[in-house]
Structure formats: structure tokens, C-alpha cells
Amino acid sequence: MTRLDDGRQPMRFSMYVIPQSRGADDDQEIIETQVEHCLRADEAGFDAVYLTEHHFNGFNTYADPFMLGAHLAGQFKQAHIGISVAAVPLWNPLRLVEQCNLLDVLTRGRCIIGLAPGGNPAEAAGLGRDASQRHSLMEETLDVMLRAWDHPDGEKFEYAITHEKGTMAGRVMPASFRRPRPLLARATHTDDTIARAGREGWPVMFGRFEPTAGRAKVDLYRAALAEGGHDDELVRECLDWLAVTQMIHVAETDEQAWAEVEPALEAFRSFGSKPSKDGAGDWAKGSYRGVSGDRETFVNQAVTVGSPDTVAARLQEFADNGVPHVRTMFSFGYAPRERVDRSIELFTSEVMPRFSRRPLEYDLRKADDKVTLGAKASADGTY
Known part of the structure; x- marks a missing residue:
């Protein structure tokens, strides 16, 4: 990746909002805190705030990304609102189309809707779905959505x-x-789906991986974009939104950062480690984190922790390996608010200024697939 004329590395940053809750007494305070963090991210120049969908298990306190996104839309000055992701099999297809369209209107086109099959059995059971059928449900639901649009x-x-x-x-x-x-x-993390997305002109949202692994996946995606024969504007937009997720904690020194973050990391890693009472499933096996249960692998793939210098150096590794966009997670594992606030402050004041970006400028009202992306689903319906 080419450096800018002033020597700074080009990189985009977004905030990924997925706070865990210990119980009902915590929910309102957690949600209010996350709204404040989202507004802070918008003011600080983050390209987007990503909201996600999880149900019934305390893993994501606000549960509904579209409703929270609508609340934020009228308050944001510049940031996009990302949905990462809508679990397509859990939705009525026309209802999901309506939700996507309304968020698009409220943000005046400054939103990106990530779609995926989901996969947690307890969530699927609560909404009357069979998680083992999630890929076929994704296929048929997405087909109806695209036809409806x-x-x-x-x-x-x-x-x-x-x-x-x-x-x-x-x-x-x-x-x-x-x-x-x-x-x-x-x-997705799957190579076949990454390649299909590139050929069809869909942006891709990655989870977590270490920087050198990112190089292989980005190269695969770029090659697929080229194979798809898309014009320069579509390719540029797809690459702008090509992002990897990292759990971030910044403190004044590496030692302080690790001492502060260790309890939160362990709480996050152990969250949901016991099967649900109805036996619906054990999601400590990486279905949400996208990493193995091994701590070293988890840290290498998912975590960027340290002083501003250390965090910036790690992020530059991603940039040097072709990853143009990092989605930052600051609130996880019941971390104390004051530590999260300080981490965000250090990140925005001492890490982000070391990188640069150009504005996200596209003709959002242009009525063709050149900028709308997602013109059709893959032949086998897996995306």
C-alpha cells in the first residue's frame, strides 16, 4: 500500500459496538454508554459505527442494530452506520428490506448493510428457525429480498x-x-465466498485475523474484483469497506495496557462457555469470535493492545499487508467505563492522527449497480 505524500499511512477506522451485559440491571447504562461512544466516534472522524444483531444471550445488549442505527442517524454529522451483520435467516425478507431501506433514508445513503447466515442455535430457536438450515435459509431469503428491491x-x-x-x-x-x-x-472468512463477493462486486466484512493472514485474503479479494471486470469507482468503494476487526485497548504503556485489559479479555473469551439450559449449543467454540479457543491464537488474531506507539505499529502491519480498514472494538468483557473512555481518548488523539484517509465520496443516488453493489446473489445462494 502506497504511503501518502506526508508520510502517513492511509487507513480507515470504524467503531464496532458489541457490548456484553451481565444482566437486566446493567442494560440501560450499557446502551446509554454505547450511544455516547458512537457519537464520540462520529465527532472524532471514524468512517463508520458498526452495529450487530444477537439475541437472548447477553452477548450484544441492544440486540436490534436497525433500531439503534435509526436513533443514531439523526445525530451523526459524517459517519456511516454499518450493520455487521443482519442475520438474514432470522428475518421475514420483506420486513428486512423495509428496515434496510429506512436506515438508508435516515442516513441519506450513509449506511452499509452486512448480511450473513448467523449460526447460534439458541438465537435461531428463539426466533423459530433451525440453525442447521441457516445456509439454505440465507439463500432463499436473500433471493426474495433482491427480487423485491x-x-x-x-x-x-x-x-x-x-x-x-x-x-x-x-x-x-x-x-x-x-x-x-x-x-x-x-x-465472511471463507475463501470461496470472498472470491464470489469480489466477482459480483459486493464489499466484504472480515472478522479477525493476524496481519499476514490478511494479505492472502485481501489479495484473493482484489483478484476477484479484477476478474469481475468492475469499473474503478465500484472497485474503490469495495476496497474502502474491506475491513478487519480488532479488539483495541490503549494505555500509556504496554504494561499498563495489558494489566488493564486482561480481565476483560478473559471475560470475553469465557462468555457463553457453558451450554444453554435447553442444550441449544455451546458458542465458546469460536462461532462468534472467529478464533480458536487457544489464547495465543486468539490474541494474535483478535487483539491489538499497548501504548499508542505499539498500537499504531500493529495497525501499520495491517496496512502494509493490504488491509485498508480496521473496525475497532473498545467495549468488551465488562471493561470499566473509565478505562474504555481513556482508551478511546488515546486512540483518537495519539493513534488515528498517524494515519490518513480521503473522504468517502460517491454518487449515492446514481441508479445503477455501479454504486449500489449487490446486484445479484451467488449461484449457490451462499451469499
Whole structure:
């Protein structure tokens, strides 16, 4: 990756918001704190705030990323709102299209909607789904969604999938700001899906991996974008949103940072380590974290901790390996608010200024797939 004329490394930063909760008494304070952190990220120049969807287990306190995104939309000055991710099989397809469109309108096109099959059995069971069918449910639900976005007004629209069926006599309301649909992305670590996304012109949201592993995945994605024959603007936008996730903690020294963060890391790693009472599943096996249970592997893939110098050096490793965008997690594992606040302050004041970025400037109202991305699903429906 080429450095800028002033010597700074080009890099984008977003804030990924996924706070754990110990119980009902904590929920309101946690949500209020996360809203404050999101507004702070917008003021500090983060490119986006990413919100996620999890249910029934305390892993993500606010549960509904679209509702929280709508709350933030009218308060943000410049940041995009990202959904990372909507668990597609858990939704009625037309209802999800409506939610995506409304968020797109409220942000005036400054949103990116990540889609994935999900996979936690307890969440699927709570919403009447079979997690073992998540890939086929993803395929059929996404197919209906894409057809609905392309459906002309005034014509009857019928659909029937495993858990849902219906007839739409009117139109999806509201229409998206970005035409003909919001910016869609695929969350994946799988090489085949990464390659398909590149060929079809979808942005990709990665989870966590160490920098050199990032090089191989980014190279695969870039090659697939080239194979797809997309124009320069689409390729640039796809690469702008190509992101890896890192759990971040910054303190004045490396020693202080690790001493502060260790309890939060262990709480995060052990979260949900016991199977649910109904035997629905054990999600300590990496289904959410995307890392193995081995602590060393987890730290190498998922964690960037230290002084501002150390954190900046680690982030530069990602940049040097072709990763243009890092999604930062600051709140995790019940970390005390004052430590998280100080970490964010150090990151925004002493780490971010060492990097630079150009504005995210696109014609969001342009009515063709050149900027809308996600023109069609893959042939086998896995994205």
C-alpha cells in the first residue's frame, strides 16, 4: 500500500459496538454508554459505527442494530452506520428490506448493510428457525429480498420460503435513498465466498485475523474484483469497506495496557462457555469470535493492545499487508467505563492522527449497480 505524500499511512477506522451485559440491571447504562461512544466516534472522524444483531444471550445488549442505527442517524454529522451483520435467516425478507431501506433514508445513503447466515442455535430457536438450515435459509431469503428491491411498483409480488410466505400488492416502503437498494456487503472468512463477493462486486466484512493472514485474503479479494471486470469507482468503494476487526485497548504503556485489559479479555473469551439450559449449543467454540479457543491464537488474531506507539505499529502491519480498514472494538468483557473512555481518548488523539484517509465520496443516488453493489446473489445462494 502506497504511503501518502506526508508520510502517513492511509487507513480507515470504524467503531464496532458489541457490548456484553451481565444482566437486566446493567442494560440501560450499557446502551446509554454505547450511544455516547458512537457519537464520540462520529465527532472524532471514524468512517463508520458498526452495529450487530444477537439475541437472548447477553452477548450484544441492544440486540436490534436497525433500531439503534435509526436513533443514531439523526445525530451523526459524517459517519456511516454499518450493520455487521443482519442475520438474514432470522428475518421475514420483506420486513428486512423495509428496515434496510429506512436506515438508508435516515442516513441519506450513509449506511452499509452486512448480511450473513448467523449460526447460534439458541438465537435461531428463539426466533423459530433451525440453525442447521441457516445456509439454505440465507439463500432463499436473500433471493426474495433482491427480487423485491428490483420489483416494479404496481405489480403483485408473491413469495414462499421455508418459514414465510406472502403477497405484496403495493410496493416496499420507503424506497431506499440509494437506488435501487442500499449498499450491501457480505460478512465472511471463507475463501470461496470472498472470491464470489469480489466477482459480483459486493464489499466484504472480515472478522479477525493476524496481519499476514490478511494479505492472502485481501489479495484473493482484489483478484476477484479484477476478474469481475468492475469499473474503478465500484472497485474503490469495495476496497474502502474491506475491513478487519480488532479488539483495541490503549494505555500509556504496554504494561499498563495489558494489566488493564486482561480481565476483560478473559471475560470475553469465557462468555457463553457453558451450554444453554435447553442444550441449544455451546458458542465458546469460536462461532462468534472467529478464533480458536487457544489464547495465543486468539490474541494474535483478535487483539491489538499497548501504548499508542505499539498500537499504531500493529495497525501499520495491517496496512502494509493490504488491509485498508480496521473496525475497532473498545467495549468488551465488562471493561470499566473509565478505562474504555481513556482508551478511546488515546486512540483518537495519539493513534488515528498517524494515519490518513480521503473522504468517502460517491454518487449515492446514481441508479445503477455501479454504486449500489449487490446486484445479484451467488449461484449457490451462499451469499
